[in-house]
Each structure stands twice: as structure tokens, then as C-alpha cells.
Amino acid sequence: MNFNLTSTPEEEKFRQEVSDFLDKELTDEIRRQYAIDKGLGPEGRAFALKLGAKGWLGLGWPKEYGGSDGSIIHDFILVQEFARHEVHIPNEVARFMSGPTILHHGSEEMKREFLPRIARGEIEFGLGYTEPPAGSDLLAMQMVAVEKEDCYLITGQKTFNTESHYADYHWLAAKTDLNAPKHESISLFVVDQRSPGITITPIWTLGGERTNEVFYDDVRVPKNRLVGEKNRGFYYMIEALNYERLMMSQTERLVPILNRIIEYTRQTRRNGKLMTEDPLVRNKLAQMAIEIEVSKCLEYRAFAMLFEGRSPDYESGISKLFISELYQRLAYTGMEILGFFGRLDEDSKWVPLRGEISRLCRMSVVYTIGGGTSEIIRNLTATRGLGLPRN
Amino acid sequence: MDIKFTEEQQLIRKSARQFLMDKCPSSLLREMVEGTKGYSDELWRQMAELGWMALIFPEEFGGTGGNFMELILLLEEMGRACLPGPFFSTVVLGGLTILEAGTKQQKQELLPKIAKGELIATLAITESESDYDPSSITVTAKAKGESFIVHGTKLFVPNAHVADYLLCVARTEKGKDPEDGITLFVIDGKAEGIKYTLLNTMAKDKQYEIFFNKVRVPKENVLGELNKGWGLLKKILQKAALAKCAEMVGGGQQVLDMAVSYAKKRVQFGKPIGSFQAIQHHCSNMLVDLDGCRWVTYKGAWMIDEDIPYEKEVSIAKAWCNDAFRRIVALGHQVIGGVGYCEDHDMPLYFRMGRMAEITFGDSDFHREIVAKQLFSAG
Numbered sequence: 001m002n003f004n005l006t007s008t009p010e011e012e013k014f015r016q017e018v019s020d021f022l023d024k025e026l027t028d029e030i031r032r033q034y035a036i037d038k039g040l041g042p043e044g045r046a047f048a049l050k051l052g053a054k055g056w057l058g059l060g061w062p063k064e065y066g067g068s069d070g071s072i073i074h075d076f077i078l079v080q081e082f083a084r085h086e087v088h089i090p091n092e093v094a095r096f097m098s099g100p101t102i103l104h105h106g107s108e109e110m111k112r113e114f115l116p117r118i119a120r121g122e123i124e125f126g127l128g129y130t131e132p133p134a135g136s137d138l139l140a141m142q143m144v145a146v147e148k149e150d151c152y153l154i155t156g157q158k159t160f161n162t163e164s165h166y167a168d169y170h171w172l173a174a175k176t177d178l179n180a181p182k183h184e185s186i187s188l189f190v191v192d193q194r195s196p197g198i199t200i201t202p203i204w205t206l207g208g209e210r211t212n213e214v215f216y217d218d219v220r221v222p223k224n225r226l227v228g229e230k231n232r233g234f235y236y237m238i239e240a241l242n243y244e245r246l247m248m249s250q251t252e253r254l255v256p257i258l259n260r261i262i263e264y265t266r267q268t269r270r271n272g273k274l275m276t277e278d279p280l281v282r283n284k285l286a287q288m289a290i291e292i293e294v295s296k297c298l299e300y301r302a303f304a305m306l307f308e309g310r311s312p313d314y315e316s317g318i319s320k321l322f323i324s325e326l327y328q329r330l331a332y333t334g335m336e337i338l339g340f341f342g343r344l345d346e347d348s349k350w351v352p353l354r355g356e357i358s359r360l361c362r363m364s365v366v367y368t369i370g371g372g373t374s375e376i377i378r379n380l381t382a383t384r385g386l387g388l389p390r391n
Numbered sequence: 392m393d394i395k396f397t398e399e400q401q402l403i404r405k406s407a408r409q410f411l412m413d414k415c416p417s418s419l420l421r422e423m424v425e426g427t428k429g430y431s432d433e434l435w436r437q438m439a440e441l442g443w444m445a446l447i448f449p450e451e452f453g454g455t456g457g458n459f460m461e462l463i464l465l466l467e468e469m470g471r472a473c474l475p476g477p478f479f480s481t482v483v484l485g486g487l488t489i490l491e492a493g494t495k496q497q498k499q500e501l502l503p504k505i506a507k508g509e510l511i512a513t514l515a516i517t518e519s520e521s522d523y524d525p526s527s528i529t530v531t532a533k534a535k536g537e538s539f540i541v542h543g544t545k546l547f548v549p550n551a552h553v554a555d556y557l558l559c560v561a562r563t564e565k566g567k568d569p570e571d572g573i574t575l576f577v578i579d580g581k582a583e584g585i586k587y588t589l590l591n592t593m594a595k596d597k598q599y600e601i602f603f604n605k606v607r608v609p610k611e612n613v614l615g616e617l618n619k620g621w622g623l624l625k626k627i628l629q630k631a632a633l634a635k636c637a638e639m640v641g642g643g644q645q646v647l648d649m650a651v652s653y654a655k656k657r658v659q660f661g662k663p664i665g666s667f668q669a670i671q672h673h674c675s676n677m678l679v680d681l682d683g684c685r686w687v688t689y690k691g692a693w694m695i696d697e698d699i700p701y702e703k704e705v706s707i708a709k710a711w712c713n714d715a716f717r718r719i720v721a722l723g724h725q726v727i728g729g730v731g732y733c734e735d736h737d738m739p740l741y742f743r744m745g746r747m748a749e750i751t752f753g754d755s756d757f758h759r760e761i762v763a764k765q766l767f768s769a770g
Contacts, residue, residue: 003392276767386674
């Protein structure tokens with residue numbers, strides 16, 4: 001048993017190297033760009049290329065595809081350090097979703113075309129799964145890809161495709177067989193996001209983030225952009241889920257937020273006394289520290305299973321479930337502590353913590369919806385984790 | 392990172408589970424709980440033969456040199472079986488305290504007997520004004536010649552009626568700091584002037600009021616340093632709190648298993664109720680809470696074994712397990728319905744156990760304040 005993030009000198013050296021790099025390279029501007037607009041400014045892009053040059057966006061991938069030495073533990077250490085420094089891995093979808101699936105199932109040609117560019121930090125993919133009739137019920141998707149002699153012709157509508165307005169490629173799921181059972185009817189494609197026939201329109205969200213509707217009208221996609229085998233797409237999506245969930249949300253992100261709320265209570269008087277002397281404030285913040293620790297344990301447990309080569313199932317699901325719900329509890333705890341001031345917009349001279357708590361409070365609404373709603377995860381936990389009968 | 396158990400640890404868990412399933416059926420459980428003694432001599436003897444009481448002690452004191460994680464796994468199985476009796480008070484409260492602070496002579500005299508199952512011990516801390524607070528320790532021990540005279544009332548002392556030795560926390564001096572001037576004593580359970588009165592609790596778990604009426608205790612029975620007992624006690628209380636978490640992990644697993652197996656069998660509206668999402672979500676929530684309990688507890692045990700400062704993490708574990716176990720049992724009752732409300736079902740045993748476990752060695756607010764102290768002192 002060992003609950004440390006790193007357990008060999010080599011791993012610790014790697015962690016330290018990542019940490020030193022981030023201490024040196026990260027500026028407030030880069031952080032802002034990643035928090036607000038996906039790292040799209042010139043500073044954010046330059047940062048992505050630097051990471052690519054370090055070899056950290058292709059850890060564990062074969063050298064011939066632009067990869068570098070490392071394994072899944074290095075990926076995990078990397079994302080934990082990034083989380084601790086409050087910045088996202090650039091081009092997350094490319095790095096943690098499309099890339100690994102291309103590596104495992106893509107053709108040789110596809111691997112050579114895309115993996116080195118992902119590893120260099122040059123390209124991002126937009127996730128193209130959800131449709132108006134297919135949210136939690138992904139298999140209800142209706143976008144159709146018809147196989148022609150020289151290409152696939154794709155028509156239909158996607159929604160909540162958050163990266164599409166800046167991504168280079170669309171990681172697209174579409175139906176390639178209208179008669180087969182639903183789970184054997186879907187294929188994955190890599191589509192040039194600027195292809196003729198694609199229309200992208202913005203959707204603005206409560207959290208201030210832009211997401212998109214993406215319309216396909218007879219879009220021609222070359223046959224060599226089919227990922228792996230035709231009609232196997234749904235299996236590829238499911239297979240990648242554990243790794244994605246663990247790489248794309250870390251409890252460690254909540255730690256600095258809690259620390260800043262604590263710091264605020266140290267400097268703030270309310271009702272005639274310092275907030276740190278208020279037993280209710282102490283109790284609330286201690287509860288947050290407790291839940292963060294529980295969340296970390298659930299996350300490490302799921303990762304350790306993956307690391308040992310056992311496939312976590314409900315374990316990675318409940319890790320995501322717990323983190324996402326905890327984000328909301330932390331945001332509301334923050335709102336309670338900050339009082340009126342927590343409701344101010346971030347440009348107010350009175351707003352504490354640069355308005356991050358109000359932003360978190362709004363943004364975290366979607367954390368329990370995207371990437372599998374809490375209810376879907378509870379369904380799967382019941383049937384797969386506990387063996388209860390499917391409805 | 393590594394969450395694997397050693398073969399030894401897996402074996403302990405497996406054999407303990409099997410033994411308790413075979414030897415401690417619900418009928419015996421009820422007999423023990425209802426009886427005045429609170430446990431079965433025969434079962435106790437078999438547990439000793441299996442080496443359970445020896446597990447945590449070093450070989451030089453008759454033990455088998457197990458680590459804290461192994462003790463945790465054993466206690467988890469005991470919690471799963473809802474096993475009553477003096478194992479916890481003897482091994483965790485008595486044995487570990489003696490191991491931690493005893494003189495070589497005390498250890499040589501007492502630990503091998505504990506390890507063989509020949510000695511029952513317990514720890515008397517709580518008094519009328521507080522559960523675990525040094526300022527409320529009013530039982531006095533005054534030096535008189537070669538002895539101390541212990542006087543006053545202790546409450547909620549588990550298994551005191553069968554204890555060969557009582558470890559008693561008493562005030563030997565009044566200092567400025569309430570933590571100063573507290574001393575632990577090993578007191579013969581049969582010493583003259585001790586009066587035991589049973590306190591009937593929800594869990595019928597043999598808690599006692601002890602009145603020490605000017606009880607004479609030889610000076611060599613001081614355990615640890617004179618006047619410096621509170622530091623020792625704090626350490627023991629943290630370990631005991633984590634040990635209590637382990638019982639809740641086991642109990643929670645049993646409650647979840649009962650709920651899930653009931654939900655698979657029970658048919659309403661023409662279907663097993665476990666196919667309804669409302670029931671499925673109750674069960675999933677139980678599992679999330681339980682997995683949280685399980686892994687914070689294991690992490691605490693790992694830290695204790697690795698000698699990493701563990702005060703905060705143990706308090707986190709206890710606060711979480713207290714609250715989570717309460718939710719698990721409540722949802723279990725909801726899933727099992729009216730059947731689980733009846734005393735002939737096992738659910739009430741776990742409900743009752745939970746009410747005692749959540750308060751013993753610190754309730755959630757107590758432990759949240761320990762966490763808060765650490766949060767606000769750092770940085």
C-alpha cells in the first residue's frame with residue numbers, strides 16, 4: 001500500500017521537473033487564457049508548444065509517432081502537477097481522448113499523420129458526440145455518415161461541442177449502419193473542422209463558456225479518416241472512458257481554491273470578529289477539507305487500478321461523480337463565506353478572490369451533467385458495481 | 392502508488408470473514424448482546440487460538456508482529472459481523488496503550504497475557520462534563536506513600552465488568568494548561584473500592600459507570616510519564632478512532648450487501664425493486680459513501696504504519712465515516728423497508744452499532760475542529 005503520488009526516485013524527479021517547469025513558465029496571462037478562453041492567445045499557444053518540445057504531450061507513445069519515454073503513471077503525475085498549478089493540459093481532447101484511440105485503433109497512416117502533431121502540441125480536436133436527441137442516451141444519435149465510393153457523406157447536427165470553434169479537427173461519432181443494433185452502428189471519424197458544409201454556431205452558457213452547435217450538410221470526409229473499424233465506434237468510446245475521466249478531472253484542483261477561501265477568512269472580519277474564530281466557518285471549511293481528502297482517495301484508488309492493469313469500472317465513474325458534486329459544494333461553501341461580496345462580478349473593486357467563487361458557482365453546474373450525468377453514473381454504479389438488474 | 396494488499400493481509404481478511412460467518416451467526420450475536428457478560432467465552436478462546444489478540448504486538452511480548460493495517464482489516468471483519476465483546480477495549484485501548492507507554496516490566500507482564508486472550512482490559516476516560524477533553528478530567532489520583540489514591544467517577548467505560556485491568560485517566564496535578572497534570576494508571580479491576588454500574592445504551596454494548604472510592608493504586612502502576620498522560624492519550628485516541636472507522640467500514644459493507652441482496656429479490660409492481668432507479672441510486676449512494684470510508688481508513692492505516700504524521704487524516708476519516716455510516720444505514724433502511732425495521736432483522740443491530748460508533752473517540756464536530764485547527768494553523 002502506498003498513497004503517495006510518486007513512489008520511485010525517478011517518478012519523484014519527473015514530478016519535480018514538471019513542477020519546476022510550471023513555476024518558471026506559468027504566468028498569470030497563461031493561466032487566464034486557459035481558465036477563460038482555452039489557451040488560445042499567443043501566450044497559451046506558445047506554452048503548448050513548449051510542453052510538446054518537452055515530450056510531455058506524448059508520454060508513453062512510441063517514438064516513431066512523436067512519443068517520449070514514460071507510462072501512464074507519468075501522465076497521472078503530469079496532470080496532478082498541472083492541477084496543483086491550476087492550469088489545464090493544452091489540447092486536452094487531442095491528448096487524452098482522440099490521441100490514445102488513434103494510437104490503439106487508427107491505421108498506420110492516421111497514426112503518422114496525427115500523433116506527432118498532437119505530441120508537439122500543435123493541434124486540438126473538438127469532441128463531437130452529443131446531439132439534441134442524444135445526450136445521456138448517446139446511442140440515440142441521428143447524424144448519418146453514408147459510405148460512397150471515395151468518401152463518407154455526413155449530414156446531421158451536433159450540440160454542446162465545446163471546442164469546435166477553435167479546434168482543428170472534429171472527433172466525430174456518426175451512424176454508419178441504420179439497420180444494425182445501436183451499439184454496432186456507430187463509427188468515429190477525424191473531420192477537418194473547416195470542411196465545406198460545416199456550420200458552427202455559438203451557445204453561451206451560465207458559466208460564461210462558449211459551446212457550439214455544429215451542423216453538417218453533406219460534408220465529404222475522406223475514407224482514410226474513419227478511425228479503426230467501421231461500426232466499432234461506440235466500443236472505442238467506452239473503452240477510452242476510464243482513462244479520460246481520470247486524466248481530465250483532478251481533485252487537486254480544489255485544493256488551491258479551498259486555500260484561498262481559508263486565507264480570506266483569516267483576513268476578514270464579520271459580525272465583530274475574525275471569521276477564523278467563528279465555529280460555523282471552521283466547521284464548514286473543515287468539512288470541505290474532509291471531502292477533498294475522500295475525493296482524492298477515490299481518485300487515487302481508481303487510478304491505481306488502471307496503473308496495475310486492472311480496468312476500473314464504476315470506480316472511475318464515482319471518482320468523477322464525487323469530484324463534480326464536491327465542486328458544487330465547495331462553490332456554495334465559498335459563496336456562504338463570501339456573502340454579498342461573493343455575488344459581485346469579477347470587475348468590481350469589492351469582489352474578493354477575483355470573482356473566482358462566483359464563476360465556479362456558475363460553471364460547476366455543468367460538471368455534474370457533462371461527461372456522464374451524476375444520474376447516469378449512479379445507474380451504472382448500481383448495475384455494474386452492485387449487480388442490480390437493468391430496468 | 393499502490394493499493395494492493397499483501398498476501399498476508401488478504402489471508403487475514405479472508406480467514407476472519409470465514410470464521411465469523413461460521414462461528415458467529417445472528418443467533419449467537421443476539422445471545423451475546425442480551426447476556427450480561429456481552430460475549431462468549433468459547434468464541435473468545437477460538438479468536439485467541441487464531442492469534443487475533445496477538446496480531447498487533449511484537450514477538451518479544453508474545454505477539455506476532457502484525458502492522459496496523461492488518462489490525463484494521465481484522466476489525467473491519469468484526470464490524471461486518473457486528474461482533475460484540477472486549478476485543479477492541481482489550482487490544483486497542485488496553486494493549487496498544489501499554490505497548491506505547493508501558494515500562495519493560497509492564498509490557499512483559501501484561502502484553503503476553505493479552506496476546507493469549509487471558510487478560511481483558513479497558514480504558515476509562517470520559518467523565519460527566521465532556522467526552523474527550525482534558526479540562527474535564529476530575530477523577531483525582533493523589534500520592535500517598537508508595538501509592539496513589541484514585542477517587543471519582545468515570546463514565547462509558549466499555550466492558551469494565553469483565554476487565555482484569557482498567558487503564559484510568561486521572562488528574563495528578565492542577566496545572567495552568569489542562570493537558571498538564573494528567574496521568575494514566577493501570578488499576579486491578581478487582582481492587583477494593585471500585586463500583587461498577589451498567590449503563591444501558593442503544594447498542595447494549597456493556598458500557599459502565601465506574602466509581603473509584605479512594606482506590607489504592609501502587610506507584611509502579613503509573614503508565615507512562617507522571618503528569619504527561621494527555622499526549623499519550625491523544626495518540627491512543629487517534630489510533631482508536633481509526634480502528635473504529637474500520638468497524639464502520641465492515642458494518643457499512645454488510646448493510647450495503649443486505650440492501651442489495653434484498654433489492655434483487657424483493658418484487659413490487661411486478662419487478663425486483665432493485666431495477667427501479669430510485670432504489671438503484673440509493674444503493675449507489677451507499678457504495679460511494681462506503682468506498683470513501685474504506686479508502687480514507689486504509690490511507691490512515693498506511694500513514695500510521697509508515698509513521699507519517701496522521702492526526703489530520705485520521706480525523707478526516709473519523710468525521711467522514713461517522714456521517715457516511717449514518718447515511719448508509721439510513722438508506723439501507725429505506726431500501727429494505729418495513730422488514731428492516733423489525734428487531735428480528737439484522738438492520739437494527741447495525742443501526743444501534745452506528746449510534747455508538749459515531750460518538751466513540753470523537754463525533755464529527757470534534758474531528759472537524761481538529762481538522763480546522765490544522766487548516767488554520769498552516770500557511
